[in-house]
Amino acid sequence: GENVEQHPSTLSVQEGDSAVIKCTYSDSASNYFPWYKQELGKRPQLIIDIRSNVGEKKDQRIAVTLNKTAKHFSLHITETQPEDSAVYFCAASLISGGYNKLIFGAGTRLAVHP
Amino acid sequence: DADVTQTPRNRITKTGKRIMLECSQTKGHDRMYWYRQDPGLGLRLIYYSFDVKDINKGEISDGYSVSRQAQAKFSLSLESAIPNQTALYFCATSDPTAYGYTFGSGTRLTVV
Numbered sequence: 750g751e752n753v754e755q756h757p758s759t760l761s762v763q764e765g766d767s768a769v770i771k772c773t774y775s776d777s778a779s780n781y782f783p784w785y786k787q788e789l790g791k792r793p794q795l796i797i798d799i800r801s802n803v804g805e806k807k808d809q810r811i812a813v814t815l816n817k818t819a820k821h822f823s824l825h826i827t828e829t830q831p832e833d834s835a836v837y838f839c840a841a842s843l844i845s846g847g848y849n850k851l852i853f854g855a856g857t858r859l860a861v862h863p
Numbered sequence: 864d865a866d867v868t869q870t871p872r873n874r875i876t877k878t879g880k881r882i883m884l885e886c887s888q889t890k891g892h893d894r895m896y897w898y899r900q901d902p903g904l905g906l907r908l909i910y911y912s913f914d915v916k917d918i919n920k921g922e923i924s925d926g927y928s929v930s931r932q933a934q935a936k937f938s939l940s941l942e943s944a945i946p947n948q949t950a951l952y953f954c955a956t957s958d959p960t961a962y963g964y965t966f967g968s969g970t971r972l973t974v975v
Binding site: 783853 | 898903906911921922957959962
């Protein structure tokens with residue numbers, strides 16, 4: 750089955766710097782790669798996703814890149830702000846016929862210091 | 864997001880007790896999932912259901928069972944709770960066209 754590895758487990762940056770979180774997946778058939786943000790005491794929430802037919806997707810200060818050959822994808826946050834502090838999870842799934850079973854990475858705790 | 868409701872929010876139970884965690888949703892989604900979250904291990908899939916008649920084991924189903932009582936309800940049971948089942952449990956739903964999950968608020972379970 751699918752296995753997702755995520756690095757680093759913790760990341761500390763200064764406000765205004767960029768942050769990059771990387772994930773690798775094992776199943777070359779996977780075709781959907783979302784990122785979730787979990788603030789302290791809250792539920793995970795989808796912040797951006799990418800499908801295997803594109804290599805990059807941006808939404809304001811966040812972007813995700815996908816390298817299918819190497820089976821890895823990354824989350825990029827630019828101009829970080831204290832409210833970006835949270836745990837971030839990557840995930841991978843094979844979407845087929847509308848079925849979607851996400852396998853998550855272990856998470857990255859991002860701290861943005863003012 | 865009140866669309867996915869989990870009860871109870873917190874529960875402390877004793878080793879060996881049977882406990883049920885409940886999840887209900889008003890999003891009209893067919894797909895429902897149960898995950899557990901442990902520090903450093905992320906979210907691990909316990910069971911999932913793609914419709915009322917479909918139940919599937921996830922990565923870590925041992926010691927758990929589920930019931931899909933209706934499209935809107937998906938319950939997780941621990942038949943005989945043990946301390947290493949202490950965790951934060953999340954229910955989630957998904958739309959077959961949008962793919963992203965909507966998570967419930969979570970149930971924090973402590974087994975003593």
